[in-house]
Amino acid sequence: QSVLTQPPSVSAAPGQKVTISCSGSTSNIRGHYVSWYQQLPGTAPKLLIYEDIKRPSGIPDRFSGSKSGTSATLDIIGLQTGDEADYYCGTWDSSLSAGVFGGGTQVTVL
Amino acid sequence: QVQLVESGGGVVQPGRSLRLSCAASGFTFRNHGMHWVRQAPGKGLEWVAVIWYDGGDRYYADSVKGRFTISRDSSKNTLYLQMSSLRAEDTAVYYCARADGTVAPDYWGQGTLVTVS
Numbered sequence: 546q547s548v549l550t551q552p553p554s555v556s557a558a559p560g561q562k563v564t565i566s567c568s569g570s571t572s573n574i575r576g577h578y579v580s581w582y583q584q585l586p587g588t589a590p591k592l593l594i595y596e597d598i599k600r601p602s603g604i605p606d607r608f609s610g611s612k613s614g615t616s617a618t619l620d621i622i623g624l625q626t627g628d629e630a631d632y633y634c635g636t637w638d639s640s641l642s643a644g645v646f647g648g649g650t651q652v653t654v655l
Numbered sequence: 656q657v658q659l660v661e662s663g664g665g666v667v668q669p670g671r672s673l674r675l676s677c678a679a680s681g682f683t684f685r686n687h688g689m690h691w692v693r694q695a696p697g698k699g700l701e702w703v704a705v706i707w708y709d710g711g712d713r714y715y716a717d718s719v720k721g722r723f724t725i726s727r728d729s730s731k732n733t734l735y736l737q738m739s740s741l742r743a744e745d746t747a748v749y750y751c752a753r754a755d756g757t758v759a760p761d762y763w764g765q766g767t768l769v770t771v772s
Contacts (some may be wrong), residue, residue: 582700589750589763590692590700596757602683608730633700637758642714644690644760652741 548573549634551647558655561624565650567617567634573645577637579617581610584631584649593632594619626654657681657762659751664767667741677734677751677764680718685709685729688754693747694766701747704736705754719745742772 550568557563567579581594592601595611597617609620617634634647663675677689691703704715704725713725724737734751748768752760 578757580760580761584700589765590760591763595755595759595761601761625687631699632677635700635702635759641717643716643756644692644714646692646700648704649699649706 548638548641548645549636549647551632551634551650554647555653556653556655557624559626560622562620562622563623563652565619565632565634565652567619567647568635568643569615569617569645570639572648573615573636573638574612574617576639578614578635579610579612580620581608581617581633582633583628584633586630590633604617614638617629621652624652624654628652630640657753657766659753659762661749661751661764661767662735664749664769665772666772667709669742669771671741672737673719673741673769674719675749675751675767677736679732679734679751679753682753684727684749688758689725689734689762690752691723691725691734691739691752692750692752692763693745695744695747697727703749705758706734708754713751721767736742741769743771745769746771 578596582590584590596610658680664744705709750766753759753762
């Protein structure tokens, strides 16, 4: 049972948009920055979004993050077959004094 | 460029100990906190531990508290994870990751597999 709640899977056709939600609480998402990670099959996680909304250099603007209250969202527009991967949200939890991740969301391109 | 290379994984019997290492390069190691994150086969990411840039603070997941110890040697640009009293449920790929200015993991290594059996 993860501290952060994500849908197990989302899917859409190429070119369409998917939205991945990450639900938490006041001790984690509300009070701390959220990061998003992409994990392609058989590889290490890669940072996609940091400080809720920022993209590292090299990450396409098709990926965007947002946050409101105790929830965060990752949007992927113009979906491509190469976007098929698992996506995780992560942040710090001040009540636990620990890092926390969502359970992960598998994105499938139909 | 930032490189993180984990080593030390392998097969170990329950109750035994193992030490993982993470060699860092391409950035000023002493200026960054460092994390260990693990992923059991077919499962999601689980945060394990973090050590502050100066080694002054360390935090652990409840699942490993009292059994695992995170440490660093900035003279060697190396992060460690000493694991003791290992259990079958500790079987996972262990990743080291650099912490950015807000403590969030940014760069990740390729991982090292630990199998407790």
